[in-house]
Amino acid sequence: MPNSYPDSRGLALTAGSPEAAEAWDRTVRSYLGMRRDTGDRLKEAYAADADMPMAHCLRGYFMLLFSEAKRWASGRKSLAAARQAAETRPVTGREATHIAALERWVEGDMKGATALWDGILTDYPHDLLAMRLAHYTHFYSGDSAAMRDSMARIMHAWDPTVPDYGFVAGCYAFALEEDGDYARAEQRGREAVGINPDDPWGTHAVAHVMEMQGRQAEGIAWLSALEPHWTQVQNFRFHLWWHRALFHIELGDYDAVLDLYDRGVREEESADYLDLTNAVALLWRLESEGVDVGGRWREVAGHCADHATDLLLAFVDAHYAIAIARTGDSAAMATLRAGVREAAQADGTQAAVYRDVAIPVCDAGAAYGAGDYGRAADLLGAVRYDLRRLGGSHAQRDLFVQMLIEANIRAGRTARAKALIAERAERRPTSHWTRRRYAALFGGEEGPAGQRAAALA
């Protein structure tokens, strides 16, 4: 009996039956489409073959993608099952490398795992799973050049005739956007969504281009038009609503933001890390504009405190610190601050990021929440050009730059605040957040700055 069947693009998959291989393939497609039914698709693969090595491996990847400490044990279990299955039936070299990458990742060696996925792509540029995982870890390593190049190296093997090309175009679009190549990013993103309007990542890439270029009205129109396609999207749809809320903030339309927050961004009281970072970043921005957000911090901060010991992604902990500090939960803050210091001493890819960036950023969040704006400004100012290493997108990390500016304003460091807002106005002249501060800081002055302030007011 053969034990190898081709996936949609012809790559050999070790499976007990063609049905099992097809079910696995559907699971990967569902994962790329960020669909709610991904878990059900994986169950179908298990139902067709209870011991398929790549099903175990995929389950392990999914567990680690939750980025929650409590899922790590399940990831290890899946790794053990994948290893054992690979002993009883011979797997291909590509599959063996996937299992090795899962091992690296579960050990905290995100960099090593990423290198293995990029290695697979050198020989098998059609490996959709390796592509998406490398894209994810390059993103959370804050390395936009590596994310761009990882995609660029495989594009020669893809065109619209290759199954699932649209997802690849969407990922390339996002990589190009984070690298600042907005024109090509928008073209690829629109191509991805043209092929499949249900593709949330391609949709998201174009929204990022519009965010970076200050095209708020277009961004709102783009996301509103595609919203009917998100009914089957998992929690990533909250992040798409977050993007729409950012556009509304930049237009000064805070009622729309609060409505989107309640109806979309926090539609569910989710404890997922991305959902929490969305919430923190919106609530902080709203309050920085003087908007009363009511009791919303408490709900979010409670979940952040529950996850203060996960310590898997420095980017996430930097957000948790803001929420925990805002509600004055000193016990949770002490736990988080001790945790990030411990994480800085551990092995693994994120340790240096915790040491160099997350510790000062978490301390800045704590200082800001306690009203010590001078200390927050000092801490953020010292790491400003290292923030990229936290991972996440430019739009997400902008929260910390806004906090740096606001901390300088609140600390009465007017000269520094003026310099920073002048710099920001060059890049984001259409942002209400920026214009309001520019007008307040430079208003009434003689000369070009004062004239510009009058024009921006």
Ligand SMILES: [Fe+2]
């Ligand atoms: Fe985003």
